Amino acid sequence: MxxxxxxxxxxxxxxxxxxxxxxxxxxxxxxxxxxxxxxxxxxxxxxxxxxxxxxxxxxxxxxxxxxxxxxxxxxxxxxxxxxxxxxxxxxxxxxxxxxxxxxxxxxxxxxxxxxxxxxxxxxxxxxxxxxxxxxxxxxxxxxxxxxxxxxxxxxxxxxxxxxLGEQAHNMQRAMESRAVIEQAKGVLMAQRRVDAEAAFDLLREASQRYNRKLRDIAAGIVASTHQPPAG
The missing domain is CATH 3.30.450.40 (GAF domain)
Structure with missing residues (x-):
């Protein structure tokens, strides 16, 4: 033994x-x-x-x-x-x-x-x-x-x-989601001339209206600012 x-x-x-x-x-x-x-x-x-x-x-x-x-x-x-x-x-x-x-x-x-x-x-x-x-x-x-x-x-x-690996992956995903939501809020604040709270409310309302995840709505808004102008 x-x-x-x-x-x-x-x-x-x-x-x-x-x-x-x-x-x-x-x-x-x-x-x-x-x-x-x-x-x-x-x-x-x-x-x-x-x-x-x-x-x-x-x-x-x-x-x-x-x-x-x-x-x-x-x-x-x-x-x-x-x-x-x-x-x-x-x-x-x-x-x-x-x-x-x-x-x-x-x-x-x-x-x-x-x-x-x-x-x-x-x-x-x-x-x-x-x-x-x-x-x-x-x-x-x-x-x-x-x-x-x-x-x-x-x-x-x-x-x-x-x-631990799964937790780290989930945390990374959460951080990425938070980052894109903050970017989208910044875009809305500039475009609509509203404060941060109102910008988040706009995101949340769009998420509910179109039945899409908040992160996906935010990602679409951020992506639209990077598209070249038409014409």
Whole structure:
């Protein structure tokens, strides 16, 4: 576990694409979760599940078999926020049709650990093995839990950056709108010889009359002052 903690502590989140971070985490899980031979991360958005990263084709194939059906250990772990372990696919009774198919891609046992996020779960870390009972030790469960928490932190970090980016974009748009409205007010003040408040009232009345956004009305007025004279 100490080696896993050190590896996760060195994980760089800033200025990286989420897919790259999650790809590195699946590799670390494959190396440090006892029993793991192939690993993936399932993210859930509403009813949609997607493999955000995987290490080894076996994990991806096993995930896809579940997505086709809309249920399975990794999806149910993510939805329910519970750890789900299968010790032997050949005798598994909870998901018998899934288990029968996944043996065909080499999986004999698996461990699905939910990804904790703001009091709920956003998916699961999935570890697979070609050997039965590969994840029965407490060490496997503890290591998978540590990795799952690292995934949740990475996703939270990416969400925060996305929200900040959207907020910055919205603020820029608001500033641009404010600027063009002020320009339009200046044009109306000069043309109609009114004060700033009256000029804004003219813009607002035009916006209501023509059912157009105030910014669009203002932009049209500003643009008209830049058109060359006819003739």
């Amino acid at each position: 100490e080696a896993l903690w050190r590896a996760l502590s060195r994980l760089r989140l800033a200025d990286r694409e989420l897919a790259d971070v999650l790809g590195e985490i699946t590799r670390l899980a494959d190396e440090h979760v006892p029993g793991a031979e192939s690993t993936s991360i399932t993210l859930l958005r509403g009813d949609t599940a997607v493999t955000a990263a995987h290490h080894g084709d076996m994990a991806l194939a096993a995930d896809e078999i579940q997505y086709e059906r809309g249920y399975g250990p990794c999806m149910d772990a993510g939805r329910g926020g519970v750890v789900l372990r299968i010790d032997d696919m050949t005798t598994e009774q909870r998901w018998p049709d899934y288990a029968a198919r996944v043996v065909g891609v080499g999986v004999r046992s698996s461990l699905s650990t939910p990804l904790p996020y703001q009091g709920s779960s956003i998916g699961a870390l999935n570890t697979y093995s070609t050997r039965p009972a590969a994840f029965v030790s407490d060490a496997s469960a503890e290591a998978a839990r540590e990795v799952a928490e690292a995934v949740a932190i990475a996703v939270a970090n990416a969400d925060a950056h996305a929200q």
